[in-house]
Amino acid sequence: MRTICIMNHKGGVGKTTSAVNLAAGLSRKDKKVLLIDLDSQSNVGVSLRINSEYTLYDALTGKIPVENCIMNLAKNFDVIISKENLTKAEFYLSQQQNANLILKKMLERVSGYDFMLIDCPPSLGILNQNVLAFCKEVFIPTSTDYLGYDALMKMEKVVEEINKNYRHDLRITKVIPTLFDRRNKVCKQTLEDMKSHFNGAVSVPIRTNSKVREAPKYGKSIFNHAKSSSGADDYQQLVNEVLEMGSLRVTEEIVN
Ligand SMILES: Nc1ncnc2c1ncn2[C@@H]1O[C@H](COP(=O)(O)OP(=O)(O)OP(=O)(O)O)[C@@H](O)[C@H]1O
Ligand SMILES: [Mg+2]
Secondary structure, rough: OOOEEEEOOOOOOOOOHHHHHHHHHHHOOOOOEEEOOOOOOOOOHHHHHOOOOOHHHHHHHOOOOOHOOOEEOOOEEEEEOOOOOHHHHHHHHHHHOOOHHHHHHHHHOOOOOOEEEEEEOOOOHHHHHHHHHHHOEEEEEOOOOOOHHHHHHHHHHHHHHHHHHHHOOOEEEEEEEEEEEOOOHHHHHHHHHHHHHHHHHHOOOEEEOOHHHHHHHHHHHHHHOOOOOOHHHHHHHHHHHHHHHHHHHHHHHHHH
């Protein structure tokens, strides 16, 4: 199972949009996907128009086993949602021993998926640290502007710190340039800067697209909402890239 957190401590850069559409796209390619919302803003549940009695917080605090808050949304597509009560999780965790490893221990019990995708909140709090200590990969959606690039550089340092503190081998395997406008000089320059620093980890840029912005209103992924849009094309290409990385890694393991 590939465990991927979708994180950037900068807000509004397309984390949830990328998490939802990647999860939908991968499940349509016959990959079994679990999408987890780690954000008390509940944007995953709102974007896909799903609700449930039990949420991540109930599992995190030991009220129910984690399996009991998994909901099936579509073929190959399961989701764990969060609600406002997740704001209490940071306090709850801070009161526990090994606070930074509780979420990790809980997620380690989940199996049977090709991909676990975790949509993270825009912070560097205990929840995000837990997730960074659990996942093997981080995808960083980054707005293609100066402040976006600055946040990306800071995220790179955070990943280094986590690896040092937890003796972990978390890798930035995708930088996803978002809110891209190819006519805009700043966007083009930022994309070039990303590529020269992160090389092959930079994905297809996701163009600003009104269909992507309106899809959550209908509770749909971009593929169900507007499959002929530029947003669907870009996210489909991203899905293909993520799948190709997987086969590359398997090949590497066989060769080694
Ligand atoms: N490619 C795109 N084209 C147009 N609008 C987009 C695109 N990607 C994201 N948006 C819009 O930008 C806003 C922020 O996106 P999103 O909620 O995915 O960001 P986020 O990083 O998850 O935010 P937060 O930090 O608050 O969790 C939303 O209104 C979303 O619809
Ligand atoms: Mg979000």
